[in-house]
Amino acid sequence: GDSVTQMEGPVTLSEEAFLTINCTYTATGYPSLFWYVQYPGEGLQLLLKATKADDKGSNKGFEATYRKETTSFHLEKGSVQVSDSAVYFCASAPGGYQKVTFGTGTKLQVIP
Amino acid sequence: ETGVTQSPTHLIKTRGQQVTLRCSSQSGHNTVSWYQQALGQGPQFIFQYYREEENGRGNFPPRFSGLQFPNYSSELNVNALELDDSALYLCASSTRDANYGYTFGSGTRLTVV
Numbered sequence: 365g366d367s368v369t370q371m372e373g374p375v376t377l378s379e380e381a382f383l384t385i386n387c388t389y390t391a392t393g394y395p396s397l398f399w400y401v402q403y404p405g406e407g408l409q410l411l412l413k414a415t416k417a418d419d420k421g422s423n424k425g426f427e428a429t430y431r432k433e434t435t436s437f438h439l440e441k442g443s444v445q446v447s448d449s450a451v452y453f454c455a456s457a458p459g460g461y462q463k464v465t466f467g468t469g470t471k472l473q474v475i476p
Numbered sequence: 477e478t479g480v481t482q483s484p485t486h487l488i489k490t491r492g493q494q495v496t497l498r499c500s501s502q503s504g505h506n507t508v509s510w511y512q513q514a515l516g517q518g519p520q521f522i523f524q525y526y527r528e529e530e531n532g533r534g535n536f537p538p539r540f541s542g543l544q545f546p547n548y549s550s551e552l553n554v555n556a557l558e559l560d561d562s563a564l565y566l567c568a569s570s571t572r573d574a575n576y577g578y579t580f581g582s583g584t585r586l587t588v589v
Contacts, residue, residue, distance in 0.1 A: 368518075398577060400580075405582075406582050406583075407480075407482075407566055407580040407581050407582040407583045408519070408566065408568075408580040409580070410577045410578070410579070410580075413577050453518055453519075455518075457574065463509065463521040463524060463532055463534060464509070464511075464519075464521065464568075464578060465521070466518030466519050466520075467518050468516075468517055468518045469516075469517070469518050
């Protein structure tokens with residue numbers, strides 16, 4: 365079945381550091397890929413998405429590129445802020461969007 | 477536009493009891509999915525409803541059941557609660573093709589004691 369693997373956390377960075385959170389997926393066909401963010405005590409918020417190979421999703425300074433050849437969708441941000449501290453989930457959804465498969469989440473802590 | 481609303485926000489139940497969780501979908505969305513998120517884990521797909529019918533189910537036993545109403549709101553029912561059912565239950569709504577992704581609610585935190 366479909367699966368998503370993302371790097372384990374927690375990831376601790378200083379403010380203004382560069383962020384990369386790795387994510388790889390296995391799926392039949394060509395799924396859509398997502399990054400969701402979850403702040404403490406809250407539900408999931410869609411951060412960005414990409415629906416086909418070579419698409420780049422971007423939002424709030426975060427970017428991720430759909431790499432079919434490496435089945436990856438790594439999340440990057442050039443300069444993190446304390447307010448970016450949260451848990452980040454990589455996810456995939458097959459055509460038809462019957463269900464979304466999530467990774468286990470990566471906790472990011474940004475210190476001043 | 478209103479987002480996804482879930483109720484209640486927190487709930488404590490005793491093992492063996494039954495529970496009903498509720499979800500109001502975002503305006504313009506006609507598909508609702510439910511997920512279970514155990515502590516420290518990613519959400520796991522329970523099932524999805526479209527046009528008041530179940531449209532896909534994850535690896536959950538039949539004591540997990542649901543309903544969707546004509547206004548697209550939804551309920552998740554869990555019978556014979558077990559301690560391992562303690563989790564955050566998330567509802568997500570979307571259009572049928574989910575072109576704009578899923579909108580998640582803030583969840584219901586269920587604790588089974």
